[in-house]
Amino acid sequence: MNQASDNRGRVTLRGIRKSFGSFEALKGVDLDIEAVEFFALLGPSGSGKTTTLRVLAGLETPDEGVMTLDDADVTYAQPGERDVAMVFQNYALYPHMTLEANIGFPLKMDGVPKDQIPGLVREAAAKVKIDHLLHRRPGQLSGGQQQRCALARAIVRQPRLFLLDEPLSNLDAQLRLETRVELKKLQRSLDVTTVYVTHDQEEAMTIADRMAVFLDGNIAQVGTPEEVFNTPRNVDVAAFIGSPPMNILKGHLDGTKVSIGDYAFNLPAAVARSPGEVVVGIRPSHIAIAQEGLPASLYLSENLGESMLLNFDVGDQLVKVRLPEVCRFADNETVRLKFDPGHVHLFDPQSGTRID
C-alpha cells in the first residue's frame, strides 16, 4: 500500500487559464502541491476551484499553462493516463453495477488479473466499512453509503493523486462531521496526495494540511489553515475566512493609534506607514463589551447554545461580536465595543492588501 510514500504525487500548475465561452473561470493559476499532502481548494461557488480540480483530473484541458505530475508534463494527458482517482460531488457511481462491480471497475479497466480483483475490492470496501453491502446496487443505498462506495472505488487502485470534489456536501450535517474525521484518517493511512475541493471553510480548516483560497478565478492565498486564518493576505480573504467572517470597518491610522469614528486604541507595535485611511479587520471573538469603546446598538442576538453571537449597528454597518458565554441583551440596547488591539488586522483601502 505504501507505493505513494516514495514521493509520488507532486503537482505543479503554472499559469493555468481556462474560459468557458466568455466566462473566464481560471485567470492564471499557479500552484504547488507536495507529495502526500492533504491540500484543500477553498472558495465560493464560481471561484474556479472545481475547474482547477478538473484540470488536475484531465477532464478539462487548460487554454494556457502547464501542469506537471511528478515532474512529467501532463497538461494534455487523458484522465486515464494520469493515474488519478476522483470522488465526484454526486458520487457518479455506475447505477447498473453492484458495489462490488463499481469498486472493481477501475481494476478491471487497468488489466488487473481477474482472480485478484475480489480480494482488492474487499480490502478497499473494508477500509470504508461497506464490505457487507457489496452485492447491492447504488440505488439501494443511503447517500452516506454511496459516498463510501465512491471512496472505495477511488482508493482501490492506489492512485498517485486522489481528487475529491465537495465529497461531503450531499451528506446531512451529523454524517458530514463523522465522515470528515474518517476521511482525514483514511488519507493518513493511505499516504496519497489528496486534493479536496470545498466551499465550506470549516471543512477546509479542519481537514487540510495546506489550502488555497480561490476568489474570482485567482488564488488569493496559499498556506496552512492557521496562516490563512491568522494572517489573511488581503481584505477579500479576511472577509471570506471565518464563521462568521471578520468584521471590516473603515478607520484611520497614525503611528500606533487606530481610530474608528470617535473610538481610538493603540496597537501593540507601530506600523511602518504614513498616517492615513486604512481598513480595519477584527474577528467577532476579538471584540468585548466594555465601559469604554465604540458605541453600538444591538440589532439582533443569536444564542448558539454555548456562546452568543451579537449583531450590532455601528453607524450604517453591522458588526458581529461573539461572546464566550450566554447572556441576555435587550433589543436596541446601547453598549460600547472594545477591540483587542493584538488581533486587529489592517489593510490598504485601495489595494486591499495586508499592512503589517
Add this chain to the structure above:
Amino acid sequence: MQLPPKVGIGRQRSGLFTGERGFALLMVSPGLLVLILTTTFPLAYLIWSSFQNINLAMPFLDGFAGLDNYRNMMSDGRYWHAQQLTAIYTISSVFLQIAIGLGLALLVMQIPAGQWLFRIMAILPIVLAPVVVGLFWRTLMLAPEFGIVDFIVRVLGFGSVNWLGSPTPALISVIIIHTWQWTPFAFLVLLASLASLPPDIYEAARIDKANAFQRFIHITLPLIRPAIIIVVIMRSMIALSAFAAIFAATGGGPGTASEILNLYAYKTSFVELNFGYGSALAVSLLIITLGVSGILFHLRTAKRN
C-alpha cells in the same frame, strides 16, 4: 368515548351510477362502446370464424369446422414458408433498425449544436403512410432502369437488378423499405435515452481508465438497455403485422417470395375468399405476436429485478 353515528355524504354514494364514479363512467361509456365495437367485437368474430368453414368459392361447405382450419395449417407448406419469411423479415428489420438507429444516435450525440435538425429530419419517414412508402420505393428507388438505387448499382458496374421482381432481392428490398421507414423511430428513442445519461459517470469511467469502446460496452449499452428493449418490443409487434408497404411494393411476390404471414392471411381471405382459413391464419399471427411480446416483456422485467 362514543363515536358519532355513521351518517355522512359518502354513505349516499354507494350506487354504481351515483356520485362522481357514476358520472365518470357515464362520460367514458360512449368511447368505451366504440372501442368494444371496433376492437373487441371484430376480434371475437375473428376467433369465431376461425372455427368455421366460410368459403365464398365453395359456400356449400359452410358450417362449423372445429379445429379443421388449424389442422390444415399444420400441413400447409405455404403457411410454414410465410412463418419463415415473417421471422426473417421481423428479426432482420428490427436488428437493422436498432443497429443503424443506435449508430446514428451515437453520431448525432457528438454534434455539439443543431441536433434538432436531425430530429426533425428523422420524423419525416415516420409520418409517411406505409402505402406511400411502398409505392415510392417501387417507382422512384427500385424500378429497374429508372430507380435511383438501380441507377447507382448500374453505375457501380453490377448491372441492372430486378429488385422487386426476383425472389431474394424482393425479400431484401421489403426489409430495406421497412428499415428505412422505421429506423428513425429507433434513432429518436435511443437519442433521447442517450441524452438522458448522466455525464459524470462517463467522466468517472474516463478516470477509471476505460477507453471509448469499453465505456460503450460497460456503461452506455447497459444503461440504454431498457430503451433498446422497448424499441425491440414495439418494432417487433409492428413488423410481425407489417402489411401496407409490402403490399404496395411487391404484393407478396414474386410468387410468395415476400409473402409474410399477414399477407398470406389477407390473400386467403380477400383474394381466395376463404374467410374461415384466413381467420385461422390471422389468429395464429395474433398468438405469435402476443407470445413474442410476452417473452420480451418478461425479459425486460426479469433483468431489471
